[in-house]
Amino acid sequence: MSAAVATKLRTAARMILIGPPGSGKGTQSGRLLNQFKLSSISSGDILRENIRARTPLGVQAETIIRQGGLIADNVMVKLIVGELSKRGWVESRPTLTSGVTMSGALEILSGAAAKATRLATSESPSSSFLLDGFPRTRKQAESLDEEVDMNFVVNLDVPTDVILERIAGRMVHEPSGRVYNNGWNPPRVPGIDDVTGEPLTRRADDCPETFAKRLKAYEESTAPLLEHYDKAGLLWTVRGNSSDEITPLLDAEIVRRFA
Template sequence: MSTAATNIRTKLRKAARVILVGPPGSGKGTQSGRLLDHFKMSAISSGDILRENIRNRTPLGVEAESIIQRGGLVNDSTMVKLIVGELSKRGWVESRSTLTSGITATGALSIMGHESKHTRLATSNSPSSSFLLDGFPRTVGQAKSLDDEVDMNFVVNLDVPRDVILERIANRMVHVPSGRVYNMTWNPPKVLGIDDVTGEPLTRRPDDCPETFAKRLKAYDESTAPLLEYYDKVGLLWTVSGKSSDEITPQLDEEIMRRFG
């Protein structure tokens, strides 16, 4: 780790609870990894939490599995309960052991034996409680459900020109088993078409042709615009622009330090 990164990691004075929003191909994975490294955050993946609860046969996991098996989507309130339950387990929101109100076995908020969906839980402000929420929320309804329970405090919107994203996608190849991604322009494999680590062949994702991806970007813009508008209205949205991850990262690091350092 560089000295600069080490210095950054020692300067946060309060918890950053971050949501990262950006279109496919904008570099969310790269920025997430750098945030976790630079600021010693933890990644909270809604998908991982869901799968863990299903695997462990928790009450919410059984409920979610039943919905999925019927071909449905896990509802927003269930997903929020799963996330709040994970945060409570880590000690980042106050639980029943320390508050009269806390998390029940199902993850809902309970006050004197009665459930309430609209009393926000007390969140830890320790820098060690900083986390990046991955994969949730994706809609305004999900955002409102989350906001009822958890005091998120920073929403980052990655603004990357669409022509830059399409160029990235046209030059992208992946090693499917590991998820390693290469770009033939700025991050090529050592041997054309071959994964550096395993020597196995690289492939292109089926939907990585520019025409298909352009449709995905349009659909993303239409579905995400209301979410960005919501977070802008509540004063949490911050947009960072750049053509590359290396342009965006210094701006993002500086803003994190301004808000939480």
């Protein structure tokens, strides 16, 4: 399959990509968006857009964040569904506009009618999307299940020793976010950003010992999420030591399911 030519899908792919830090999830996401013309639906971007637009929900969410609180999972789901509704990918309802208040969203969610109603999702290939940043826990997944029929969940299984080796050689240009690796993507000049000529740095949490702890915490928190999607029959695990190994396997599975 040529990466230069996008693959047309015959039906909508509503995807979630799960993978530990350092597994290449960002790389795979970018390739999927290009290869299959998926749209990226970022929960973080949707929340920030509501805050920037000063919607009632955005104002209340900003207040909660400033106070160190967490946005309720069901409210985040409503924000996501509102975005999908705005794009015409799920059946639109008046309660899903971005201007809904947080108290109103919670009141709606508590109603029996809302719980009994499942949104109709578009099966048009143009409605395909990759959900970024949500869900991260089983509880979040259950909240999402109540509103949207996701149909493909990918688990990136990369050996821990491979991830730690990648991290040991990783350097970043902090202002732009460009990432280099001394092993497979080195800068043209050691320690220097290719574009600006500014020095590269290492992230404080990129030392192997710290990162190993992050991986362990990720595995513990993600296991129930994977179990949830496995029982639902949506989970597909792909194993590999590099993004270049994983990409063709993942592409082939998407083609098998949706093209």
